[in-house]
Structures are given as structure tokens and as C-alpha cells.
Amino acid sequence: MSQNTVRFLYCSIVLLPKGYTSVSVTMERGSADGVQAQPGSGCPQSASNTDAKAEVSMAMVWSIQEAVARQTLQIGVSACGATAVVDVLQALGISVAPELVDGCVRTRLRRNESPLPDYLHSRSEAGATHQQLIDGAEQASDGRVLGRFFSLHPQRKVRLVPWLASWIRRGAVPVATMNMQRAVPAGEETPDAWHHQLIFGVGPNAVFMTNPLDVVSEGEVHERLCSESVLLIRREDVLQRLTNEVPLSTVSDYPDTRWKALDVEGQVKQMITEEGFSDGEQPKMTHIVIPAAYKSGVTLFTLRDSDVVHSLLEAPELPLL
Template identity: 45%
Template sequence: MALNISFSVDKVKEAVGTRLRAEGASLPEYLFSRSLAGSNHVDLIRGLEVASGRLLYARFFPLYPERDVSLTNWLAYWMRKGAVAIATLNLQSGVSQSSQVPDAWHHQMVFGVGRRGMYLTNPLEFVSEEALWPQLCSPSVLLVRHSDVLARWNQRTSLQPLGRHLDPRWGKMNVLGWYTFLYLFGNLWGLV
């Protein structure tokens, strides 16, 4: 819409192919579904290119690891050249301690840049560069709520099925280790 290119919403949905969470699934299936849920930059780029009939060209600019750049100046430069920026934000980063931590990442179009920040859609808001920066420069990690794990966990729960899918980062975060800890000590503390 920002570039005045006609499109079909159904074609966009089909081209992006958003993956859903497996809400009613076992813990291993739920965790795996959460690791893939939603859409990433590859999905968005494909969706934009297909829905526009290949009139649009899209490119992803990763900001993790953190870059030494003025975000407002960089975005203003690209927008003056006709680019439409879509920010992929880790909503779990930069959240104040008094706020509930969101359980998802989010994509927002940047429709304007001012001296002190960016104007975003979905929702319509003005966000300072300082507030946006931690969400843009975050590693690709999603924290899963404690309550979502416990709602699917019991003594018979086995995370072994995750072994088929484990991204190496899961090992670094000790996903299976926490499971083993809960399994071994859950009875002692009345968690099971």
C-alpha cells in the first residue's frame, strides 16, 4: 500500500505463509512450534515479491550483532531513495521491569523518521531510537513463558522428541538441562 502497488490480501497471506503455534500440543511439539511460529524476514521478502508480481525487491539488513550506526540517519537515507522499511522487533528486549514481557517478535513498517525517532504502524506510534535499538539488535531468541511450559508439563513429559529438531542454540541455553532439573527435583518441591 505504501508504494501504491495493487495486491490481493489472500495472495499476501499465501506467499508469506505464517506458521501458527501448536497451542494444544505436547510440550516438545509446542516448544518446537514456537521456535518456528510467525514469519521471518525470508517469509516477508517472499511475500512482498510474490504479492507485488515481482515489482518489489526486498532486502534484509541484520542489526545483530549490534552495529555502530545512527538508525534515524540510516533509515532516512534509504527512505529518501524510495525504500519502505519494515522493522523486525524483539518485543522481549528493552521491556521495563514493571511491564509484562511479551511472548512474540513483531514486524512494523517505518513510515517516517524524525530527529528523535521513528514513526511506526501496527500500532501507529512514535518510538525513540533509544527505545527501538535493543529490539532491533537482539539475538534471534524467544523466551517462552513459564506458565506455557508448566501448563504442558507433567511427570511423563519427555523432551526427547526435541532432539530431532534442536538448533545448536537450544543446547547453549540448556533447554534440555532445565527439563532434567525439573524432572529430577520436581517431586521434592511439589512441582509435579
């Protein structure tokens, strides 16, 4: 992190968590050991902080202006993980071509033209896991960058924003691995995937992220970070790939026993049965649930020769609630 003092005044309704109307924050970023911020009168505070203003935390990897200029737009299909790694390396002062990073992360694609069993298996692992991000960042940086994953499921005893702020101040760069099918705003369509996003800063009840550039409430992010490793598949994506050429039973022919535990085959059969119902006769399943390869949580990246690396590797797992 640069030793030069960077000041900015951010006042915009565009990048506010839903439900807020204004925010004014003057921030000074100086030495790597801390960030000082003075919330303006319009700044929201999370419920956990209302009784202790001194505990309100704010820390930034990039300023808003830097994020606008430096963020990487998604570099390819299912490549949100590789995109996040490109920005991690940038934030740590390492420039690597996006296509090289994607190759190191080994992004997996959906097999959209396959019959249903193979399609579902591809959906369960499309994109990348947090471990692929860690391995990809290390390989793309020639070993100069390492990462440490912290699981947030099952629910952990942690206040997300202060915890993230403490690591950002010490020079770590966070990436969130989230189930976007949780905390879906009322009236919006359920997303069809998990998502990796660089966290370039945190503030009172706010988490700043790239791809897309956004600020989301602490509670919303925390809920998406605390999810079982499952994925919802839309009804139409299931039914349009049914074929007599491939037995449905092969859905369960997979080393991961969760396919049988979730009775994915039975869920599909139920959807098929429902196709014989008259419209309005009874509610139909909108999705089936399949196992997902991803784990929800936060990966913290840093330079291998940084001062924070020892404490990062030695830090205990977050305690269960």
C-alpha cells in the same frame, strides 16, 4: 512517492516517545530525493545529535494522517509479518488482498494443543522470518517488489534514525524485525513474541510505526533491533504442556544444534524441580530460553524498476561496532 507537496502539522502527546511532553513538527514532502523538516522548540533530539543540529534527520513514507487512514490492522494470528507486507505494498502503490499476502508470506502458527516438545518447536518459528517477508512481497507483487535485509546484530556502527531517513528519502520502505522481549518498560509484562512493523517515518529520536500505530524512541527501537535469535517462553506455557506420553528428550531431537547448546531440556527439568519447592523458598525461573528462527534487523523494500534498487542491492552490510 507522490511528487505533490504534502504539509502537515503534528502536535500530539498520544504519539510521543515515553518521557516527552510535546512536539511540534512542520514537514514538507516534495520530490523523492529529500524531506525537509523544521523541529519546533519542543522537539526532542537524540543524544547522538545534540552536538550537530544539521544532522538531525526526518523523513516520512506516510504522513501521520495517511498512516491513520491507510495502516493495516493485524490480519490474523501470528501474522504481523504479512500485515507489514500489506502496508509495504500499499506504500509502493500496489494493492493486494491481505489474505493473498498472508498466503504468499506463509505465516506459521503456534501448535498450542501439542505436547511440550512440538509446542516449543512451533514457538521457535511461529509467524515469519524476514526472508519470508521478502519472498512474500515479491510473490504477492508478481515480482515488482524486492527487499534487502540488513542485520543489526551483533551491534553495528550505525546511527539508526539518519540511516533510515537516508533510505526513506530515496524511496525505500523499511520494516523492522524486533525482539519485543528487549527494552521492556519497567513494571510491564514481558511480551511473548518478536514483531515485524512497518516504519512509516523517522524524526529526531523517534521511529514511527504501524500495527500498532506508535512512535518509539530511537534507543528503544535500536535495542530491540539488536538481539540474539532467542525467545523466552513463560513458565506456565511450559508446565501446562508436560506429558508422560512424549519424552522430554525429544526437545533436543531437532536439526538446529542450538536446542542442545541452550540446554532447553535441562531448563525444563529445572522448572520441574522447582515445582517441589515451597513458595518463597527460593526464586523460580519465570521463563526458559529457546532458539528463534528470526534475525533482528531492518528489511528495506522498493520497486524493482526504481532508481534506488541498484544502490540497495549493492550497499555493503552495516559495519560491526
